[in-house]
Amino acid sequence: MTQDELKTLVGQAALQYVQPGSIVGVGTGSTVNKFIDALGTMAGQIKGAVSSSIVSTERLQALGITVFDATAVDELAVYIDGADEIDHAGYMIKGGGAALTREKIVAAQARQFVCIADESKLVTALGAFPLPVEVIPMAAKRIARQFAALGGVAALRLKSGVPLVTDNGQHILDVTGLKIVDPLAFESTVNNWPGVVCVGVFAFQKASVCLLATGAGVKTLTF
Numbered sequence: 001m002t003q004d005e006l007k008t009l010v011g012q013a014a015l016q017y018v019q020p021g022s023i024v025g026v027g028t029g030s031t032v033n034k035f036i037d038a039l040g041t042m043a044g045q046i047k048g049a050v051s052s053s054i055v056s057t058e059r060l061q062a063l064g065i066t067v068f069d070a071t072a073v074d075e076l077a078v079y080i081d082g083a084d085e086i087d088h089a090g091y092m093i094k095g096g097g098a099a100l101t102r103e104k105i106v107a108a109q110a111r112q113f114v115c116i117a118d119e120s121k122l123v124t125a126l127g128a129f130p131l132p133v134e135v136i137p138m139a140a141k142r143i144a145r146q147f148a149a150l151g152g153v154a155a156l157r158l159k160s161g162v163p164l165v166t167d168n169g170q171h172i173l174d175v176t177g178l179k180i181v182d183p184l185a186f187e188s189t190v191n192n193w194p195g196v197v198c199v200g201v202f203a204f205q206k207a208s209v210c211l212l213a214t215g216a217g218v219k220t221l222t223f
């Protein structure tokens, strides 16, 4: 099976977590796009969605799904999103699609985080994937130096040769060379650095379930 087929498989499998009549939290990325396409078949059966990015909002609306502002909804039963890496405890690296801040916000509103991923995303330790960190531009250079003190190398993410601007009007640093042995402690530390908007370690908002697409079908990991 190709990676694209695995993403389709797991995107469809996630429908089992969507309760009719509910508002569902929706992440961002190519795997989530498969979930959104599958959710389109349930458009008439759900109340709507809270979305983690402009791109997901547009895809949901194109399928006739109502998108609610996060502030209009107190609690979500479920948030469904992909990951760049997920470990055996449900801790993740996210933000490859630059939507990490809103992803973490919507995840925090949900009782359950269902991560949908193909098997290439399952790791024993986080950190091989460059860690995305959303930063306020005036702090970017100092934050890069703080990562250097931890052994990391931070690169400003570019799009068409200029700094990528997130949905929140900020920049992204991608950090390589880190060893994230304690995801909770790491997330706390980086969150405390002035100018960090969001670090792409999802430890406090870890997955409760991971639907993992493999060549032998979808496996369910619970944490």
Ligand code: 5RP
Binding pocket: 027, 028, 029, 030, 031, 032, 081, 082, 083, 084, 093, 094, 095, 096, 097, 098, 099, 100, 103
């Ligand atoms: C976007 C994300 C995505 O969930 C993550 O990058 C995985 O994306 P994909 O499903 O395309 O591999 O965090 O900010």
